[in-house]
Amino acid sequence: MEKPYVVGIDLGGTNTVFGVVDARGTILHSGSIKTGKHADISDYIAELAKGLEVVIERAGGHSKIKGIGIGAPNGNYFNGCIEFAANLPWKGKIPLAQLISEKLNGLPVTLTNDANAAAIGEMTYGAARGMKDFIVITLGTGVGSGIVIGGNLVYGHDGFAGELGHVITRRQNGRMCGCGREGCLEAYTSATGVARTAREYLAIRKDESVLRELNPDEITSKDVYDAAMKNDKIALEIFETTGHMLGEAFADFIAFSSPEAIILFGGLTKAGDLIMKPIKESLDKNILNAFAGKTKLLFSQLKESDAAVLGASALGWEVKDPSTTI
């Protein structure tokens, strides 16, 4: 293979991690910089480019790289820009793909949001290999999604499709969501949603719980997990409720695109069966008859520490149509 490698960049709120990846999904060389260090985007790009040149050099130079993929919050695939990302230091519309490509002698750079990158990663190296229709749901600080239909990521007419964390799961008295609306799936089933449910349960109910030993304001989904592993009744119920809500929502997603699989990705999946079992129960109960038992529920098969870089890197293989890269 003339160009055997791709580069993946995972632009997170705290760190930007990058690596050179081969066709089997092995990260050969990697590095990272602090995202928040540079208030000026050109300083950030300069430091990032320097880091990229080091790993690319180790892999044999520019001629070995087919393309660069970036997963970034609010990343728009169509124009290669980050648009109004709340957790990044640079405001407005940043033409990130173009800026990086220019610094790297025109290497093709493609960008999308982190959940879409996860979906392409699963399709290229993970649980969705060989699948043409599937949905990746990311359960982290927020709830995101990457939807693949007919082998292609769904971007919609504006590049922003796949906001399944913001379908409304409770239309009456719904929980306030970070998006400004009420009742979003994310407000209940993200890691932060799980912690909120814990605080709610502890306030409303009288049951004993090891969670009562913690400062309620500091409870995390990890604390709820640890408590559940100790068979704490309230903690177990929190995972059950969370899973049931996900199962209800998945039944609606299946009515939309009838995917072969829904793949769970992100921090909350560490809960394993604690979260998967109630999802399955609820999905079986809520699914339209025509779809019953047809959609697999799977966990991501990307190694967690590498997943974000791998997902982003998978975009690098997609370099085909010059109009979608810069």
Next chain:
Amino acid sequence: MEKPYVVGIDLGGTNTVFGVVDARGTILHSGSIKTGKHADISDYIAELAKGLEVVIERAGGHSKIKGIGIGAPNGNYFNGCIEFAANLPWKGKIPLAQLISEKLNGLPVTLTNDANAAAIGEMTYGAARGMKDFIVITLGTGVGSGIVIGGNLVYGHDGFAGELGHVITRRQNGRMCGCGREGCLEAYTSATGVARTAREYLAIRKDESVLRELNPDEITSKDVYDAAMKNDKIALEIFETTGHMLGEAFADFIAFSSPEAIILFGGLTKAGDLIMKPIKESLDKNILNAFAGKTKLLFSQLKESDAAVLGASALGWEVKDPSTTI
């Protein structure tokens, strides 16, 4: 053009209507037979083929026909079968596309469900010309949908995607739906759902209404429309509630595929602004900020009496990949 025409067949519970259609969406020759007349599928096929031969002959013979498209309840695009359609006389799995093709010397026949046919019809001849991402919502006896993403109909891994009438719109105390579950969009916003809402309002409330002059069990959505046109307060509220529920649901659909337009099709669209205005209000109120104001709400542009045949016929132009036709 060597093969300037296609044939569209609309297989309905009562009638099967068919016609030869040109590239501009004009129905040149048409005919129909009673669907329910033949308990044996081969008798039905024989009569249908006879009718088809007549209109094809008038159009210049088989050599002028590029392909035949069928819109049918529970039609599966992938295998050309009608599968377990409740309102048709033939039970089980009927290989309709194959049976018709065999009777017509191997003319390529493609089949899909009626809502998908409507979506292809809008894309080929109607309101979605030039669009690559849109959703058609059919508001008739039931609520159906045809979803187009990147210029392709979404079939899902099993051929049954796009059952948006069966997303859950009320999770608590939802109305019983024909599908056996509770709270489906269809149970509220189909023509029959509107009539149910009328019966509910009349039973619960005390207001005057011209609808009280009718036998509650016989009230139709047409009656509600007529009453609303007379400024009947309850009837106006019924359309408002129905529209609001559709707007809420549309906000979720947009979070999924971010379409350029949502196009309304079917009997209930005759209500015009009575239904469109509350949909728009509700969509504006419920939409995620990133999508605000981006998706057009449109009525179908296919002439109602012709729409089903035109939609089905549009499939006939799609004959490309031999693996999807028989």
